[in-house]
Every structure is written in structure tokens, then in C-alpha cells.
Amino acid sequence: MLVCLAALATSAVFLPAQLASPASGVMPRHFRAGAATANITPRLGISINGHFNDRVAKHVHDELHARCLVLDDGLTRLAIVVCDSCMIPREVMDAAKALIQQRTGIPSEGVLISATHTHSAPTCTGVFQSEPDSEYQGFLAARIADGVQRAINHSAPAKIGWGVGREPNQVFNRRWRMRPGAIPPNPFGGTNDLVRMNPPVESPDLIEPAGPTDPEVSVLAVQSQEGRPVALLATYSLHYVGAPGFDISADYFGAFCDRLQQLLGADRLNPPFVAMLANGTSGDINNINFRQKRPPQKPYEQINLVADAVAREAQRVYRELKFQDWVPLGVAQHEITLGVRRPDAAELRRAGEILAKTNGRELRGAEEIYARETVLLKDYPEKVPLIIQTMRIGDLGIAAIPCEVFVEIGLEIKARSPFKPTFTISLANGYNGYLPTPEHHKLGGYETWRARSSYLEVDAAPKIVDTVMELFARWR
Numbered sequence: 001m002l003v004c005l006a007a008l009a010t011s012a013v014f015l016p017a018q019l020a021s022p023a024s025g026v027m028p029r030h031f032r033a034g035a036a037t038a039n040i041t042p043r044l045g046i047s048i049n050g051h052f053n054d055r056v057a058k059h060v061h062d063e064l065h066a067r068c069l070v071l072d073d074g075l076t077r078l079a080i081v082v083c084d085s086c087m088i089p090r091e092v093m094d095a096a097k098a099l100i101q102q103r104t105g106i107p108s109e110g111v112l113i114s115a116t117h118t119h120s121a122p123t124c125t126g127v128f129q130s131e132p133d134s135e136y137q138g139f140l141a142a143r144i145a146d147g148v149q150r151a152i153n154h155s156a157p158a159k160i161g162w163g164v165g166r167e168p169n170q171v172f173n174r175r176w177r178m179r180p181g182a183i184p185p186n187p188f189g190g191t192n193d194l195v196r197m198n199p200p201v202e203s204p205d206l207i208e209p210a211g212p213t214d215p216e217v218s219v220l221a222v223q224s225q226e227g228r229p230v231a232l233l234a235t236y237s238l239h240y241v242g243a244p245g246f247d248i249s250a251d252y253f254g255a256f257c258d259r260l261q262q263l264l265g266a267d268r269l270n271p272p273f274v275a276m277l278a279n280g281t282s283g284d285i286n287n288i289n290f291r292q293k294r295p296p297q298k299p300y301e302q303i304n305l306v307a308d309a310v311a312r313e314a315q316r317v318y319r320e321l322k323f324q325d326w327v328p329l330g331v332a333q334h335e336i337t338l339g340v341r342r343p344d345a346a347e348l349r350r351a352g353e354i355l356a357k358t359n360g361r362e363l364r365g366a367e368e369i370y371a372r373e374t375v376l377l378k379d380y381p382e383k384v385p386l387i388i389q390t391m392r393i394g395d396l397g398i399a400a401i402p403c404e405v406f407v408e409i410g411l412e413i414k415a416r417s418p419f420k421p422t423f424t425i426s427l428a429n430g431y432n433g434y435l436p437t438p439e440h441h442k443l444g445g446y447e448t449w450r451a452r453s454s455y456l457e458v459d460a461a462p463k464i465v466d467t468v469m470e471l472f473a474r475w476r
């Protein structure tokens with residue numbers, strides 16, 4: 001495993017998409033595509049993550065899926081998988097990719113696997129007080145590979161198109177500057193945070209959000225040669241909406257897929273139509289309007305409302321797409337290593353003292369929970385490897401980053417990319433916590449607090465963006 005990683009780290013891996021242009025003299029064959037889903041719903045009683053305290057699943061509201069799309073330009077085959085999961089660690093993604101390579105011949109570098117970030121799915125990686133179930137991790141890897149294999153089984157000549165819409169009403173920056181005294185001390189005892197995540201709605205202490213939003217709904221769609229909808233992959237930069245606490249649910253990501261299928265009149269096709277909604281760059285974005293309270297709602301009412309709004313916009317974009325019979329595909333990835341913000345001796349001593357008083361009971365409150373995270377990070381290496389991956393589909397660029405990427409970073413990638421349009425898929429090919437910009441590290445707040453969910457070096461974001469740009473530049 002380590003040998004393999006080291007070999008990857010020495011140079012970028014490129015698949016020969018750029019060779020497949022009419023100018024190169026290589027005559028492309030027909031463009032082919034296939035899509036399929038694999039059910040990844042767990043048993044009840046499994047740990048649900050995304051909260052400070054662990055929860056166990058008591059109900060399945062809606063099934064979880066790995067949604068898979070395979071594209072083939074005659075020279076390059078690539079697969080994109082979006083999983084209804086909060087976050088999936090590198091080991092599980094790599095296991096799925098190894099199975100895919102073994103069974104289908106698609107090299108691991110040609111596979112992009114991401115988690116949507118629903119907070120109502122089984123714990124796959126340890127964060128706060130939720131720990132993963134190894135049986136589910138193995139099941140998930142196998143089901144992802146099954147989904148890609150099924151998508152290949154469905155492959156047929158296809159047309160492809162892409163476009164960008166806007167839904168500005170469902171995204172809000174969740175980090176706020178507040179009047180003096182309205183930002184509580186952080187879990188490390190510091191009083192130097194300059195922003196507050198998820199402040200009280202309609203608080204008189206609100207000044208302004210500490211960053212922008214990205215309202216774009218990016219759409220990539222595939223049709224059969226006869227015009228039958230095959231698949232639609234969208235991205236939207238919204239963290240999640242939120243389902244009742246003990247439910248398994250795909251959150252608005254799954255509801256979007258159902259709604260879009262209905263709007264496109266694509267129910268019960270053969271092979272079935274596959275909608276996919278990946279998480280864009282939403283590290284600091286959520287669905288709460290902090291200026292105005294929402295009237296009381298029934299469970300899932302808000303999920304359905306957001307899903308409907310984003311699906312209608314994706315449908316509007318879909319209707320206007322120009323589908324092409326062939327476009328060149330490319331995939332490139334580079335493994336980089338980034339530093340870890342490890343705790344120092346004084347921080348470890350303080351954490352040890354806080355934990356000593358808890359006598360092994362379930363931890364309560366941020367101070368105790370972050371004390372445990374501090375102790376766990378002591379055992380992290382000084383540097384960690386991350387896969388940075390890019391895909392090009394004709395003139396469309398896709399960046400894939402294994403983090404909860406701040407919206408500013410996604411906007412920068414869109415602005416600087418030579419591919420127009422470009423979008424980013426977060427939580428892809430691994431999980432390395434929040435990715436704030438260096439400027440946001442200075443502001444502090446939840447997403448910067450050191451934990452297994454936020455530990456990369458302060459300058460991680462510019463290094464990652466530069467790597468994305470170097471990979472894109474190889475094709476331009």
C-alpha cells in the first residue's frame with residue numbers, strides 16, 4: 001500500500017484523452033455511456049454520524065444509493081460515483097476502485113467517488129463520538145463496484161451535454177461576524193474567534209456573513225442516441241438540509257434525484273434513468289436564512305422544498321442543452337502531501353486534564369469532545385497524502401477534492417480554470433476534513449477548530465488549488 005502511494009506521488013497520472021482529437025489522426029469511435037445505482041442502505045442500529053454525539057439508526061425514511069455514471073469516448077473510460085454518505089475515507093474509496101479496476105479494467109485514476117454529505121447515513125470514518133462499522137465499510141466498497149459494473153452493463157451509444165443554472169434562494173453563508181460579546185469562547189478556551197458558525201436566527205448581534213455563496217447549479221447530462229434520458233449529474237454548493245435525528249435518509253440529495261426523474265418524465269425507463277447530485281463547495285454554506293425565521297415545518301418538508309427548487313432549475317438547464325455525439329474525455333490526478341496541524345504539549349496537557357474528569361462516560365459539550373479530538377490527533381502523521389483529481393469532458397472541467405471545501409475555493413477554481421464551465425465535487429476520493437482558506441483560518445470558528453474533521457495545514461487550500469490548475473493546464 002505504502003509503496004503504491006509513493007509511486008503515485010512521484011508524478012501525475014494521465015490517461016491519454018488528449019490524444020483523442022480529430023487532429024491527432026485517431027478517429028474516435030462512438031461515444032458511449034451507461035448509468036446505474038447500487039443500494040447502500042444499512043441495517044438499523046448502525047451508527048449515524050454528522051453530530052457531536054453518536055446516534056443509532058431507528059428507521060429508514062428513504063433508501064441510500066451509490067449513483068454511478070460511466071463515460072467512454074473510444075479511448076478513455078471514466079466513472080463518476082456519488083454516494084449517499086456523510087464522508088467516506090480514502091481506504092474505502094481505494095478498496096472500491098481496486099474492485100472496479102479488477103472487474104472492469106477502468107484504472108483507479110479514472111474513477112471519481114464522492115460522498116454527498118447527508119448527515120443521516122452510516123458512519124464510515126471516525127469523527128467526534130461516532131466510529132465506523134467495518135462490515136458496512138466493506139459492503140459499501142463492494143456496492144460501489146457493483147454499481148459501476150452495472151453502469152458498464154448498461155453502456156450504449158450516447159450523446160452528452162452540459163450547462164449551468166442558478167438557484168440563489170437555498171444557499172446562505174453560515175459564518176457570521178457578530179457584535180462584540182456575541183461569539184462564545186471556542187472549545188480550546190480561546191476567545192479570539194472573529195466569526196460564529198450558525199448563529200441564532202434573527203439575533204440582534206448579527207453583523208454580516210463572513211463570505212459569499214455560490215448559487216450555481218451545474219448540470220452534466222447524457223441521453224441515448226434516440227434522446228432517452230440516461231443520466232443527469234448536478235452539483236450545488238449546499239452542505240445538506242437535515243433529516244430527523246434517528247432516520248436513515250439521503251437528505252435533499254436523494255429527494256432531488258427522485259424529483260428530477262419525475263420532472264423529466266423519466267420514471268421506469270429501461271435501463272433506469274439515474275440522477276445524481278454531488279456536493280459542490282459548501283464548507284461554509286447551509287440552508288438557514290439567519291435574517292428571517294422559518295415557519296414551523298413537518299419533517300422532510302424543507303428537504304423536499306430545496307430538492308424541488310434545485311431539480312426545477314436542473315430541468316430548465318436540461319431542456320436548453322445542446323447534446324454532442326462525441327467529446328474527448330480526460331482524467332488526471334496527482335497525489336500531494338500536506339501538513340497536519342498537530343497539537344503541542346500544552347494543548348495535549350489541557351486536553352488530558354479535561355478528559356480525566358469525565359471518567360470514561362459519554363462526552364458532553366464541545367470542550368470535552370474537542371479534548372478527545374486533540375488527543376486522537378497526537379497520533380496523526382506530520383503529513384498526509386491527498387488525491388487531487390481533475391476530469392475534462394469536452395470543454396467542461398471537473399475538480400475533485402477530498403475535503404469539505406469552502407465556497408470561496410470553488411469560486412476561485414471556476415474563475416481560474418481554463419475549462420468553461422468548471423465545477424468542483426467535494427468529499428471526493430477520500431476525507432481530509434474542512435478546507436477553509438488561509439483568511440478563514442485567521443477568523444477562526446467551528447470549521448477551523450482542530451479535530452479529525454479539520455486538521456490540514458493552514459495553507460492547504462492554495463496548494464490544492466494550484467495543483468488543480470496544473471492538472472487542468474496539461475489539456476490546454
Ligand SMILES: [Zn+2]
Nearest residue numbers: 117239283404
Ligand atoms: Zn460537514
